[in-house]
Amino acid sequence: MKNKKTKAILTSNQMIIVYIMIVLSILIGTKNSAFFDFSTVITLCRVALVTLIFALAEMLVIVSGGIDVSFPAIACLTLYLPVFLETKIWKIDNVVLIFVLAVVFGLAIGAFNAWMISIMGIPPLIATLGTSSIINGALMATTSGKEISNLPASMDALYSSYFFTYTAPSGMTYSLSVLFIVPVIFIILTALLLRKTMLGRGIFAIGGDRNAAKVAGFNVRKIQFFVFMAVGAMTGIAGVCSCILARTAHPTNLMGSEMMVIAAVVVGGTRITGGHGTVIGTVLGVFLIALIENNLIMMGVPTYWQSFVVGLVIVLGTSITSLRAKKIAQSAKV
Amino acid sequence: MEGIKKSFGGVHALRGVNLEVKKGEIHCLAGENGCGKSTLIKVISGAHDADEGTMWIDGKEVSKLRPIDAIHMGIQVIYQDFAVFPNMTVAENIAMNHELMTGAKIMDWKQAHVLAKEAMDEVGADIDPDILLERLSIANKQLVAICRAIINDAKLLILDEPTTALTSKEVDKLWEILQNLKKKGIAIMIVNHKLDEIYQIADTLTIMRNGKYISHGAIGEYDRARFIHDMTGRDFVETKYSPAPSEEVIFEVEHLSRKHAFHDVSFQMKKGDVLGITGLLGSGRGEIGDALFGIAPAEEGKIRLNGKEIQIRSIDDAMKNGIAYVPEDRLTQGLFLERSILDNTMAASIKKYFLKGKLNYGKMEEATDSWIQKIGVVTPSSKPPIKTLSGGNQQKVVIAKWLNTDPRLLILNGPTVGVDIGAKYDIHAMLHELAEKGVGIIIISDDLSELVQNCNQMIVMQHGVVKGHLSNSVSEDELSSALSASGVPAKEAAAQ
Numbered sequence: 001m002k003n004k005k006t007k008a009i010l011t012s013n014q015m016i017i018v019y020i021m022i023v024l025s026i027l028i029g030t031k032n033s034a035f036f037d038f039s040t041v042i043t044l045c046r047v048a049l050v051t052l053i054f055a056l057a058e059m060l061v062i063v064s065g066g067i068d069v070s071f072p073a074i075a076c077l078t079l080y081l082p083v084f085l086e087t088k089i090w091k092i093d094n095v096v097l098i099f100v101l102a103v104v105f106g107l108a109i110g111a112f113n114a115w116m117i118s119i120m121g122i123p124p125l126i127a128t129l130g131t132s133s134i135i136n137g138a139l140m141a142t143t144s145g146k147e148i149s150n151l152p153a154s155m156d157a158l159y160s161s162y163f164f165t166y167t168a169p170s171g172m173t174y175s176l177s178v179l180f181i182v183p184v185i186f187i188i189l190t191a192l193l194l195r196k197t198m199l200g201r202g203i204f205a206i207g208g209d210r211n212a213a214k215v216a217g218f219n220v221r222k223i224q225f226f227v228f229m230a231v232g233a234m235t236g237i238a239g240v241c242s243c244i245l246a247r248t249a250h251p252t253n254l255m256g257s258e259m260m261v262i263a264a265v266v267v268g269g270t271r272i273t274g275g276h277g278t279v280i281g282t283v284l285g286v287f288l289i290a291l292i293e294n295n296l297i298m299m300g301v302p303t304y305w306q307s308f309v310v311g312l313v314i315v316l317g318t319s320i321t322s323l324r325a326k327k328i329a330q331s332a333k334v
Numbered sequence: 335m336e337g338i339k340k341s342f343g344g345v346h347a348l349r350g351v352n353l354e355v356k357k358g359e360i361h362c363l364a365g366e367n368g369c370g371k372s373t374l375i376k377v378i379s380g381a382h383d384a385d386e387g388t389m390w391i392d393g394k395e396v397s398k399l400r401p402i403d404a405i406h407m408g409i410q411v412i413y414q415d416f417a418v419f420p421n422m423t424v425a426e427n428i429a430m431n432h433e434l435m436t437g438a439k440i441m442d443w444k445q446a447h448v449l450a451k452e453a454m455d456e457v458g459a460d461i462d463p464d465i466l467l468e469r470l471s472i473a474n475k476q477l478v479a480i481c482r483a484i485i486n487d488a489k490l491l492i493l494d495e496p497t498t499a500l501t502s503k504e505v506d507k508l509w510e511i512l513q514n515l516k517k518k519g520i521a522i523m524i525v526n527h528k529l530d531e532i533y534q535i536a537d538t539l540t541i542m543r544n545g546k547y548i549s550h551g552a553i554g555e556y557d558r559a560r561f562i563h564d565m566t567g568r569d570f571v572e573t574k575y576s577p578a579p580s581e582e583v584i585f586e587v588e589h590l591s592r593k594h595a596f597h598d599v600s601f602q603m604k605k606g607d608v609l610g611i612t613g614l615l616g617s618g619r620g621e622i623g624d625a626l627f628g629i630a631p632a633e634e635g636k637i638r639l640n641g642k643e644i645q646i647r648s649i650d651d652a653m654k655n656g657i658a659y660v661p662e663d664r665l666t667q668g669l670f671l672e673r674s675i676l677d678n679t680m681a682a683s684i685k686k687y688f689l690k691g692k693l694n695y696g697k698m699e700e701a702t703d704s705w706i707q708k709i710g711v712v713t714p715s716s717k718p719p720i721k722t723l724s725g726g727n728q729q730k731v732v733i734a735k736w737l738n739t740d741p742r743l744l745i746l747n748g749p750t751v752g753v754d755i756g757a758k759y760d761i762h763a764m765l766h767e768l769a770e771k772g773v774g775i776i777i778i779s780d781d782l783s784e785l786v787q788n789c790n791q792m793i794v795m796q797h798g799v800v801k802g803h804l805s806n807s808v809s810e811d812e813l814s815s816a817l818s819a820s821g822v823p824a825k826e827a828a829a830q
Binding site: 211212215328 | 401416417418420421422431434435438439466469
């Protein structure tokens with residue numbers, strides 16, 4: 001029994017990602033000795049900061065049996081509109097208000113998504129594609145793609161607040177932004193939600209078998225509203241974070257990031273068909289893709305080949321997940 | 335409950351049903367497909383409201399019953415699909431409803447394990463509580479559903495067609511568990527239409543037909559004839575099929591072999607013959623059918639149809655030679671579930687209606703309508719998707735599909751699995767008629783009574799070889815012992 005459990009842990013999805021990351025790190029390290037330095041950790045955390053929030057949100061939706069491809073568009077709107085209001089209309093400077101507005105806008109769009117999906121019965125992919133296109137179109141039309149690079153001073157102040165600064169042997173300095181606390185909080189909250197609350201179990205329930213969930217007495221509609229609104233709120237915060245880190249409010253920069261985020265979630269062991277997924281797997285999936293994207297340059301891989309390699313890892317990573325699902329489906333039942 | 339009526343948009347699903355279930359008894363609700371059994375259950379469980387009638391629970395009259403009220407009163411329904419969560423553990427599945435009922439906001443994993451353990455002890459199940467449900471067999475998923483039902487102090491446990499997907503061994507185990515629960519004072523109601531099983535388990539019986547209450551009484555009051563009469567409203571004489579003797583050989587197989595499937599199989603069919611092939615799963619009985627239809631062709635041996643030697647290397651070869659095959663699993667192998675009755679009936683013979691590059695829809699409709707008439711498919715028209723029909727009507731369409739190809743040899747693998755009694759008799763009568771017209775009929779089945787009644791010769795397979803040739807002068811018991819002589823427990827073989 002004990003042995004079986006150890007074996008189950010060692011061959012779990014999460015551990016497989018860890019193995020891949022170790023092998024990759026060794027490969028990268030042999031090409032570039034500077035890789036084995038604490039600075040790499042800081043760089044990865046910085047790169048993964050916004051993606052982590054996106055991925056956790058997307059994991060919630062996918063576990064519930066849905067999908068949301070509108071989060072990059074939501075993030076674009078929730079980072080641009082509050083900054084626009086503060087700098088161009090109200091002429092005030094308050095970063096807290098920016099976060100609050102972002103969350104409110106995010107919740108509103110999330111509720112709209114949930115309404116289309118849960119009440120109108122539109123398939124989630126189509127509904128959120130529609131939302132994405134509406135927001136993106138509106139932003140492009142009203143801003144002509146022009147960014148606001150004069151951010152409120154309070155936002156810039158957050159940009160230059162660090163937990164700590166590390167000086168590498170090469171003399172370069174690396175700093176970890178205080179904003180990294182945001183994904184950490186979300187990791188803890190999401191884990192608690194999914195594991196410890198009935199609402200979280202309800203998300204798994206509707207992703208496992210919607211009809212069974214209804215019969216058992218779960219309020220399917222309420223859970224769907226919660227999930228899509230949670231995506232809206234989390235995405236709103238992620239949008240503002242990315243704006244602070246980029247030091248500019250660009251209305252379309254984040255567009256197109258949805259596929260990579262979904263890939264990270266699925267590589268992390270979340271089944272695209274719903275009902276299965278873990279926070280730790282998602283976090284590992286995000287870091288794996290960050291690791292690859294960030295270090296291929298150092299390994300001398302030409303830019304065009306990078307997306308090739310990322311794609312390859314996605315295919316391999318997801319094959320493992322679906323081969324396992326298939327094996328379970330075909331294995332002798334007990 | 336008394337005088338329950340329910341209609342949906344003018345269709346009377348229930349017209350005056352009486353039902354009485356006592357504490358500590360196993361009550362069977364029997365009736366053919368579409369007789370309103372499921373609707374009645376939904377009324378009892380509060381999913382539908384009755385339009386008329388009165389219902390008493392524990393002697394108290396109940397008027398408006400919502401699903402949650404029914405659960406609080408101790409009524410638990412286990413539907414055919416069990417409504418369990420494949421992605422959750424056994425413990426969580428069992429405890430989930432209880433947690434929801436108590437309105438808990440926090441998931442209590444320790445309590446879930448305790449509840450699961452208690453329920454499994456009570457039921458007599460032994461399943462690892464930490465295993466995911468998708469890893470369980472259907473029988474064990476059902477056990478989980480039963481465990482989940484009883485932890486909320488169930489007084490009445492309703493099981494909707496609980497044996498459909500179980501092997502005979504698993505059915506025995508289920509009966510044992512239900513007997514056990516009965517002793518603990520739980521009333522159990524089973525919806526079923528399989529005669530043999532009802533005789534095994536029921537104490538009392540209520541029979542419904544066309545949404546109407548027909549009769550009710552202790553199981554001892556029903557002999558087979560009354561049972562079938564009450565269920566179908568028709569009298570069936572159980573006769574054995576015996577064709578007029580003929581010397582004309584229509585189909586012949588000599589020394590047919592295929593590696594790892596069957597070896598040296600020979601038989602001969604004369605005009606009017608219905609041949610039965612039986613044996614256990616894996617004995618090669620189904621593989622012979624697959625070979626004759628070219629799905630997994632034979633590697634050696636000769637096949638002669640109407641005196642002419644034919645080669646069957648593919649399904650195409652088989653169809654060109656007028657061989658038709660009704661497969662074992664009609665849902666995945668025999669039907670396009672989402673398509674209409676017309677599309678399904680025409681699927682094997684569509685080439686006939688291809689004229690000058692166009693499909694002749696008029697002719698196709700004509701042909702389909704005439705089949706619906708001839709074989710008695712119960713449907714308003716040929717338009718509805720096939721999945722809306724009952725199992726018996728679906729199977730009739732599968733057979734019609736092949737008859738429309740004017741076959742000279744019709745092979746049927748498990749022709750009446752999941753088909754109710756009325757439709758079963760219709761199908762059998764149709765097969766006899768075809769056989770007399772000179773179409774070769776081969777029935778592959780493990781339903782011994784079906785074989786004895788319908789085949790005038792039978793072969794018994796074991797480990798891929800022919801163990802014995804029998805005529806239909808044998809009784810069901812003799813056939814069963816012929817099977818068990820081939821190293822098989824008779825019970826296993828007799829199971830439908």
